[in-house]
Each structure stands twice: as C-alpha cells, then as structure tokens.
Amino acid sequence: MVEQRGADAPETEEALTRPRGAWLRRLAGPLLSVGMLCLALWALRSLASQVSYREVARYVHGLENHRIVLAVLLTAASYGVMTLYDWFGLASIGRKLPRAQVTLISFISYAFSNALGMALLISGSIRYRFYIQAGLSTAEVAKVVLYCTASFWLGLFALTGVTLLLVPVPPTVPLAGWRIPVAIVLTLIPVLWLAGSHVLRQPLRLWRWRVSWPSTSTAARQILTGAVDWGLAAWVLYLLMPNAVDTGFGHFMAIFVLAQIAGLVSHVPGGLGVFEAVMLAGFGATGNEGLEAPILGALAAYRLIYYFLPLCAATVVVLAREARGVAGKVPLAPWFTGLLPPFFAGLTLVSGAVLLFSGATSALPGRMEILRHVLPLPVLEFSHFFASMVGMLLLILARGLQRRLDAAYVLTLVLLLLGAVLSLLKGIDYEEATLLSLLALGLAPAHRLFYRRASLFSATFSVGWIIAILAVLGCAGWLVSFSYKHVEYSTNLWWEFSFYHGGAPRALRALVGATAVGMLFALANLIRPARPQLRLPGEEELARALPLIKHYSSAQAHLALMSDKTLLFDSESKAFIMYDVEGRSWVAMGDPVGEDEDARRELVWTFREQCERAGGWPLFYQVRPQDLDLYLEVGMNLLKIGEEARVKLDGFNLDGKSKKVLRNTINKLTRDGMRLEIVAADRVPALIPQLKTISDAWMRDKGVREKGFSLGTFDPAYLARTPMALVWKGEELVAFANLFLTDSKEEASVDLMRHLPDGTSGVMDFMFIELMQWARGEGYVWFNLGMAPFSGLQNRRTAPLWSRLGALVFGRGERFYNFRGLHKYKDKFDPEWEPRYLAVPAGIALPLVLANIASLISGGLSGMVRR
Known part of the structure; x- marks a missing residue:
C-alpha cells in the first residue's frame, strides 16, 4: 500500500501555485520582448509601406563583391576584438587559461548572443558553465562576466556620447531635442568610471552591492576595447549602405548607436525589427526618402554578414574540432563536450527559423525557371509545404536536444537531411541545404552526447522558449505579409498552383502547415497523462530502494528508510531520488542513489522536468563534489552550504x-x-x-x-x-x-x-x-x-555575497x-572535511528556498524558531 501524505504537509498543486505573482514576474520579460517585437514589425511595415520584397532582394544580390569581402574582414576583426573581453577579464583576476580554449569559448558565446540576443543570459551562461569546468570559482566567473559586460556597455556609452556631442541629430528624429543632455550623461559614465579608478581607492557602495574600482589602465582598456568593437560593427554596416545615402560617417554613427541602444533596451532577441525600424526612421528623417528598399537591403545584408556568418563560422569550428575528436587526433576536454548539446540545440533552432523564413518568401525567378523544366509542379508544391513543417519541427526538437534526448537526436538528424532535400526541390536553395547538411554532418557522430531515453513529450518548455517559438512563427507570418502585400487576397488564392504566380499561395499554405504542427504538438502535451500526486513510500517501494541503498557509496542514502520523503525511481529501478516539497521548493535529499551513472544522470533531468511542469523549483541538498557535473549539465548553480x-x-x-x-x-x-x-x-x-x-x-x-x-x-x-x-x-x-x-x-x-x-x-x-x-x-x-552547516565558507572581501553571509551565520548564529x-x-x-553543496536553478528567490529547506528539516515553520 502507498501511504497518503499527512494533512500538515503542503498540498502539491496548491502549494506550488500559491505565489501567483511569481508567474506574472516570469511572464513580464518575455511578454515585453514580444510586445516590442510586434511594435517594431508594425513600425517597419508603416515605414516601408511602398517597398516590395523584390526590391530589397534585388539590392542584396546587387552588392559589389569588394564591399562584401571588406565587410566580412571587418566582421572578423570585430569578433577578434570581442575575444579581448575575455582575455582582459581573466587577466584582471590573475587567471590564465589556454589561448585556444578562451578564444573558442568567447567566439561561440558572442556568435550565439549576437545572433539570438539576451547577451548577458546566453554568453554569461556559456562562460559560467565552461569556466567552472576549467577550474575557476563561481566568484571568479562572475568577475569575468561582469568585466565583459561592463566593457561592452562602457564602450557603447563612450562611443554614443561622444558621437552625439559632435554630430547634430536631424530635428525630425524622435527625442532629437534631448541630444545634448543624453550625450552628456552617456559620456559622463565612462569618464566617471575612469576618474574613479584613478582617484578613489575605496569600493563604491550601491545599495547592497559593493563595486571595487579597477586600475586606471584596466578601466581605460575596458572603454577602448568596447569602443573599438562598436566602431568596427558600425563600419561593417556603413560599407553596405547604398551610395545614395550620403550623410557622412558621423551622422551614420549617431543613428547607428541610437538604433543599437534601442535594440538592446527592447530585449528583443538580436534587436530584430527594433534596430531596423530605428535605422529606417533615422535615415528617412535625413532626406533619404525613396531609399527605403536599399536601406532595408543593406540591413538584411548586415544581418547575414555580421550575425549569421559568424554563427556559421562557429559551427564549422566546433564541427571540425568534434570531427578531429571522433578521429582520435584531438582528445575532447569535458568543457568542450559539455558545450556541444546546447550548441547543436541553438543551431537547430536557427535552422528551423531559416526554413520558416524561406517558406514565407518567394524563390528567385531564375531558379524557378530551371525547376519548371525538370520538376513536376506537385513536387514543388509539396516540397515547399513540408519544408516549413520541418522547420517548425526543428524549433520543437531544439528543446529536446538541449535536454539531451536520444529521440530528439535521431529525429533532428532525419529532419535536417529531409529539409536539405526539400530546400533544393522547392527553389534550389542550396544555401539552406548546405547549412542543414553541415549541421547534420556535425550532429551525426555526437550520438553519445544525447543519452537520455525519455519521451519527447517529457521535455518541458519554459515560458521564454515557447515565446521564442511563437516569435519566430510571428516573424514568418510578417514576412508573408510583407513579401506579398501587393497581392490581393481572396479565398481562391489558397487553391492556386503555379510556377510563376504561386508564390503567395505557397507561402500561405506553408505558414498554415507550420502552425498546425505547432498546435498539434501543444495539444499532445496538454493531453499527456497527468503528473501523479506525491505519495510517501510504502513497504514495497522501500524494498525496491533497499538494495540500492546498501550498495551505494554514501551511507546517508539510508535516510530514504525514514519513509517521510517521496521516492522517484528511474524506469528500470537502477537509481532513485528522495525528495519532499515545501512551498514551491522541491528539495531532493542528497545525490541520486544508485551505482548506474546513466540512470542517475537521467533522474536529475527527470526530476527537474517534473518540477518545471508543476511550476516548482528543483533543489538538491547536500550534494557531493564528485557529482557536481550532474547539476552543471542541467544548467543549475552550486552554492557551498557547509562541510561533512x-x-x-x-x-x-x-x-x-x-x-x-x-x-x-x-x-x-x-x-x-x-x-x-x-x-x-x-x-x-x-x-x-x-x-x-x-x-x-x-x-x-x-x-x-x-x-x-x-x-x-x-x-x-x-x-x-x-x-x-x-x-x-x-x-x-x-x-x-x-x-x-x-x-x-x-x-x-x-x-x-x-x-x-x-x-x-x-x-x-x-x-x-x-x-x-x-x-x-x-x-x-x-x-x-x-x-557542519556553513563550515568552510569565506568572509573575505573578494568572496561572493553568499559565502560571506554563510560565514557570518557560522560565526554569529549561535542564537539559532x-x-x-x-x-x-x-x-x-x-x-x-569535504564540501557539500546546494544545487539550485538560476533566478530563484534564494532566501525563500533556504526558508523552505529549514522548514522541512525543522518539521514546519514553528520548528524553525525553536532549537
């Protein structure tokens, strides 16, 4: 028999959904990004109301080769400067790592964060995971990330402030009257940072944070590196702009930096739409009416060269390194193999978006003429339709790759190859086919990295991930509207099939097909079996757990025999996790119990996904150093809580x-x-x-x-x-x-x-x-x-806040x-003395989590204030 949880214990569903404000806070950021994206797309449509898609494509295809080559070289120089952020950041904390490792981590992180946006989240998480595995402490990684982020913004502020001070902004540009005050404020920030490093020696206190001043040379290096990085990025776009736009580099720079700040502040991934809308409005206000199509073409080329091309280059670098590792020529370090699953997931997401965007636009006339002579019309129509459906499936499967699902790996490999074939059949889009084939080629030997046998429907989709998929689908819909806005809509359009005049019907049908795939997957997730209620183990479950407990290396596994914690077994009963719920905190006691490493690793993923489906926080209490990779792998943070x-x-x-x-x-x-x-x-x-x-x-x-x-x-x-x-x-x-x-x-x-x-x-x-x-x-x-709780935590000035707080409690908490x-x-x-850690997901309310754990141990809230 399975014993029911007592009346005094938290009720699972009610306890987990009680803090309704938390859901609002989780939705606020993604919804704001979607709102800004919609606003930007509306503005773009209004500003380019007389522009056709063919005019934009004609400008892109007509760019001179020497301008493209120079833009590519400047892009390479810009990304080379970005690697200096990490080099100087590591030097500022006195750490030195192999050159190839730092360069690869920096390049990969910026290739992804520039293309997908959310620079601090994406590049910061990549740095955290791999610098931790390279031997840096959490505090050291935080300092490197802070150094890179500060350099990024200080350079932008310095360049923007000086440009606005020296270059007048057209009066028709919004907020043009605030040019001087804004310029002064932005210029003062890096100036004060530089002056503070020279004059002040005491740390600056901002609310509860304490900022230590860098040396004068370090501060100057931060500002200079950031300014050079942004200057090179602006130069790339300036080279691609039409010759008829003759405002001078100064005026161009003023509009460029304002557009970049607008894109960054909007939190839209990559500033997509926001950057373009501000650039178009800015140049339209400087007497460049009628040049909307060439300007949009230059912006599209800039996206391809400065964002998409580095992403492809990063793909080639990683795939080449992985291929050498498979051949045994270069042993792959743990930090590199840990980088690959999220890397492949990101590329799969990009590939799905490429297929959707391609399906929303018309094929080149020359290529369609070739297909008309060699391909039956039904094959073309079916290829176009199914290519967009494959694109939507890749967006969904990218989440499965991130969660290391074996089924996602197999299906992604098949769909990439199918997508490459369909891309050739629907319009001889060899560029897309090459991208998909390269990704499939790199993914093929990486099967060992996708070891989880869980169902695809077990992968939870966070709010941010769902909104990202919807945003891609929304952008595809906008592209359909923009590309065929001069086509009069009628119900007969859905049933029109033609080589020459069937672009709009094909795009509409493809968009509907992709939307249907997404809705069917969402429906399948909604009707999956309900999560079982938490129940205390009975004698039968304890009997299953006892052999695992006895053969486990840690004697603390015997705590499962208390039968006060729910036991979560893997599918083959080779390992289990014991946990309890307090509020939104799902607290696992210790590491997964069992000797089978694959089963233990799978249980960590399963537990996290189960918590996410219920809206809870997955926590692992008192985990051992030898198992830290289990939690780093699923993206959790580690806090030292004492020593055993x-x-x-x-x-x-x-x-x-x-x-x-x-x-x-x-x-x-x-x-x-x-x-x-x-x-x-x-x-x-x-x-x-x-x-x-x-x-x-x-x-x-x-x-x-x-x-x-x-x-x-x-x-x-x-x-x-x-x-x-x-x-x-x-x-x-x-x-x-x-x-x-x-x-x-x-x-x-x-x-x-x-x-x-x-x-x-x-x-x-x-x-x-x-x-x-x-x-x-x-x-x-x-x-x-x-x-011994809080033992071994340091109270040094350079120690992280958590460590100093724990050391303070250890020294002065005798009252409790x-x-x-x-x-x-x-x-x-x-x-x-061996350290013990608390594994927590990023972005949780740590004080509440600690209170929940203390309540579990003390037997309720009243026990927390009694000895």
Whole structure:
C-alpha cells in the first residue's frame, strides 16, 4: 500500500501555485520582448509601406563583391576584438587559461548572443558553465562576466556620447531635442568610471552591492576595447549602405548607436525589427526618402554578414574540432563536450527559423525557371509545404536536444537531411541545404552526447522558449505579409498552383502547415497523462530502494528508510531520488542513489522536468563534489552550504598529545563498566520501549522537538530497519544510535543519537570512539560524522555575497543553532572535511528556498524558531 501524505504537509498543486505573482514576474520579460517585437514589425511595415520584397532582394544580390569581402574582414576583426573581453577579464583576476580554449569559448558565446540576443543570459551562461569546468570559482566567473559586460556597455556609452556631442541629430528624429543632455550623461559614465579608478581607492557602495574600482589602465582598456568593437560593427554596416545615402560617417554613427541602444533596451532577441525600424526612421528623417528598399537591403545584408556568418563560422569550428575528436587526433576536454548539446540545440533552432523564413518568401525567378523544366509542379508544391513543417519541427526538437534526448537526436538528424532535400526541390536553395547538411554532418557522430531515453513529450518548455517559438512563427507570418502585400487576397488564392504566380499561395499554405504542427504538438502535451500526486513510500517501494541503498557509496542514502520523503525511481529501478516539497521548493535529499551513472544522470533531468511542469523549483541538498557535473549539465548553480566530516578509519587512533583527553575519557568509562553493543535490525523492535524512555528524557532535557528530512526521528518503524548501537553502563542502557552501514564497506555512519541526560559525562565521545574502532575492525573505510552547516565558507572581501553571509551565520548564529560548537566537536576526531553543496536553478528567490529547506528539516515553520 502507498501511504497518503499527512494533512500538515503542503498540498502539491496548491502549494506550488500559491505565489501567483511569481508567474506574472516570469511572464513580464518575455511578454515585453514580444510586445516590442510586434511594435517594431508594425513600425517597419508603416515605414516601408511602398517597398516590395523584390526590391530589397534585388539590392542584396546587387552588392559589389569588394564591399562584401571588406565587410566580412571587418566582421572578423570585430569578433577578434570581442575575444579581448575575455582575455582582459581573466587577466584582471590573475587567471590564465589556454589561448585556444578562451578564444573558442568567447567566439561561440558572442556568435550565439549576437545572433539570438539576451547577451548577458546566453554568453554569461556559456562562460559560467565552461569556466567552472576549467577550474575557476563561481566568484571568479562572475568577475569575468561582469568585466565583459561592463566593457561592452562602457564602450557603447563612450562611443554614443561622444558621437552625439559632435554630430547634430536631424530635428525630425524622435527625442532629437534631448541630444545634448543624453550625450552628456552617456559620456559622463565612462569618464566617471575612469576618474574613479584613478582617484578613489575605496569600493563604491550601491545599495547592497559593493563595486571595487579597477586600475586606471584596466578601466581605460575596458572603454577602448568596447569602443573599438562598436566602431568596427558600425563600419561593417556603413560599407553596405547604398551610395545614395550620403550623410557622412558621423551622422551614420549617431543613428547607428541610437538604433543599437534601442535594440538592446527592447530585449528583443538580436534587436530584430527594433534596430531596423530605428535605422529606417533615422535615415528617412535625413532626406533619404525613396531609399527605403536599399536601406532595408543593406540591413538584411548586415544581418547575414555580421550575425549569421559568424554563427556559421562557429559551427564549422566546433564541427571540425568534434570531427578531429571522433578521429582520435584531438582528445575532447569535458568543457568542450559539455558545450556541444546546447550548441547543436541553438543551431537547430536557427535552422528551423531559416526554413520558416524561406517558406514565407518567394524563390528567385531564375531558379524557378530551371525547376519548371525538370520538376513536376506537385513536387514543388509539396516540397515547399513540408519544408516549413520541418522547420517548425526543428524549433520543437531544439528543446529536446538541449535536454539531451536520444529521440530528439535521431529525429533532428532525419529532419535536417529531409529539409536539405526539400530546400533544393522547392527553389534550389542550396544555401539552406548546405547549412542543414553541415549541421547534420556535425550532429551525426555526437550520438553519445544525447543519452537520455525519455519521451519527447517529457521535455518541458519554459515560458521564454515557447515565446521564442511563437516569435519566430510571428516573424514568418510578417514576412508573408510583407513579401506579398501587393497581392490581393481572396479565398481562391489558397487553391492556386503555379510556377510563376504561386508564390503567395505557397507561402500561405506553408505558414498554415507550420502552425498546425505547432498546435498539434501543444495539444499532445496538454493531453499527456497527468503528473501523479506525491505519495510517501510504502513497504514495497522501500524494498525496491533497499538494495540500492546498501550498495551505494554514501551511507546517508539510508535516510530514504525514514519513509517521510517521496521516492522517484528511474524506469528500470537502477537509481532513485528522495525528495519532499515545501512551498514551491522541491528539495531532493542528497545525490541520486544508485551505482548506474546513466540512470542517475537521467533522474536529475527527470526530476527537474517534473518540477518545471508543476511550476516548482528543483533543489538538491547536500550534494557531493564528485557529482557536481550532474547539476552543471542541467544548467543549475552550486552554492557551498557547509562541510561533512569523514574519518579515514585505517589511520584513526587515540595516540598523541592531541587525543589525550579523549583517551583518558574512554579509559575511565571502560573501567566504570561502560561497553558498546551492536544489535541487528531484527532485534530492535523488542528494545523500542527502553529506547523511547531514553529519547523522551533527552528531548525534555534539551527542550527540542523532533526534526526530519535530513535528520532521523524517533519512529519505531524507521528504527527497526537499521542496526542499533547500544551503550550500556553495567546492566543499564544509557545511550543508543541507529547505524547506517553499506554492504560495500565504503562508509559507516549514525543518524538518531540519544542518551540519558543524567548519564555519565562523555558518553557520546565513548560511543563515537567505540563505533569507529568497531567499524575499522569490520573493514569499513570511512566513518561519517555528518555535516557542519556553513563550515568552510569565506568572509573575505573578494568572496561572493553568499559565502560571506554563510560565514557570518557560522560565526554569529549561535542564537539559532550551535554551528561553531558542532564543527568544533566533530573536529576533535581529526576528520577530513569535504564540501557539500546546494544545487539550485538560476533566478530563484534564494532566501525563500533556504526558508523552505529549514522548514522541512525543522518539521514546519514553528520548528524553525525553536532549537
């Protein structure tokens, strides 16, 4: 039988949906981006009302080769300057990494963040994951990311401010009257940053943040690097602009930097639409009426050269490196193999968007003329229709690749090849076919990276991801409207099939087909089986878990036997996670239990997805250093929460001056007739009345209540599942502790420990010493004394805020818990201190999470304020 959760526990659905404001906060950012995108597309349509798609395409195809080559070279120079952000950032914290590694990480991060937008989120997350694996601490990675971000904005502010001060803005441009005040403010920011680094030596306090000033040379290097980067980016577009737009580089720069700031502030991925609308409005206000089509063509070419081309170059670099790794010529480092799944996911997303956008526009007339002579019309129509459906499927499968699903890998590989063939059949679009084929070629040998056997419908789609797919689909719809706005709509248009005049009907049908695929997938997700209610494990589940517990390397896995936590098994019962829910926090106790690494890794993904479907926060409490890659792989952050004391038994003894007090205590108590007895689990039920008497007396004396979750409680059913250590004084039982013993003899530990309050002093010291000596005689390698919360956290000026806060609690939190005393007591047994971490998703309310964990351990909110 499965036991139902008690009435005092949080109700799963209600508890998880209670903070309705959190949903609004999660939706606000993505919805704002979509709103700005819609506004920008509306503005573009209004500004280019007399422009046809063919005019734009004609300008792009008519660009001179020497201008394109020079623009490509300047783009390469700009991305080369971007790598200096990372080099100088690492130098500022005194760290040095291999040149190839830093260059590749920097180039990949900027190729993605420039093309997809959300620079801080995308490039910051890439840097965090791979610099952590390269040996940097969380604080060091944060400093590098902060350095790069500050350089990016300082350079933009400096370039924008100086340009607006020197170059008048046309009066018809919005906010032109504010040019001088805006220029002064933007110029003052880098000037003050530079002056502060030269004059001030004390850190600047901004609310609860403290900003340390860089050296003067570092500050100047930040501003100069950022300004050169932005200057090169502007030069690329200036080369591509039509010759008839003759406003001078200064006027061009003024409009360019304002458009870039508008695109960045809008939070629309890549500033798509927003940047173009501001540029078009700016040049239209400078007397360039009638040049809307060439300007839009230059902007389209700029997108292709400055954003899409580096993305393709990054693809080639990564694929070439992976191919060499498969051939065994270059061993792939863990940081590189960890980069590949999100890299392939991003490229798949881009490939799907390319197919949708291609399906929304008309094919080149010359290519259509060739197809008319070699291809039947039905083949063309079906190819166009299914190519857009493949594009929508790739948008969906990109999420599966990010989650490392095996089924997503196979389907993506098939669809990429199918999309390449369809691209050739629908318009001889060899550019798209080449992109898709290259991605398929790189993806093919990477099967080992997509190891999860979970269903595609198990992959959760975040709000941001859903809105990204809808945004791509919306842009495709806008392209259909823009490309064929001069075509009069009628119901007969849907059924028109023709080589020469069938572009608009084909685009409409393709858009409907892609939308239908997305809606069917969404419907399939909505009607999937409901998430099962959380239930406490019964005897059958505990029996399934017991072999895994006994063979696991950590004795703390025995906490599952308390039956106060839900057990989540993998499909083959090779591993399980024990967890409980408090508020929105789904807290897993420790690492996944089991020896099968694939099953343990899959469980981390499954647990996270289960939490996301319920709107909860997945947390892993007290995880070990050797398993940190499990959580980094799913994009979680790690916070050190303390250290665990483990005694190496083969070197443990009572010799030496430092053990004199312990040695004297043990000798005295032994002479007084104290002895240790180990009893098997089947003998424990008969001892429960005696044990309860000791437990009740101990709790009355301490004035405490029973804890839970990570600590044992006096539950007869739980105690009867483990062996027991008994301490006798003559014929009187004075203390007891239940034992956690692994069959592998890797580790022994204790959980619930109680003793008579009026018993002999030193009884717990006696118990620990005797247990360690007994465990050593039984062949155990380690004896686990448990964790000391907040131990080992640093309170240095350069330490992250979390570490300093934890160190403060450790040193001054005696009012709530004996943190320092607990560490001191365990330390006298000369243990090896091993760090323990809390794995959390990014962007959570950390104080609330910590309160939820404390509530679980303390048995409720009232227990948090009682000892």
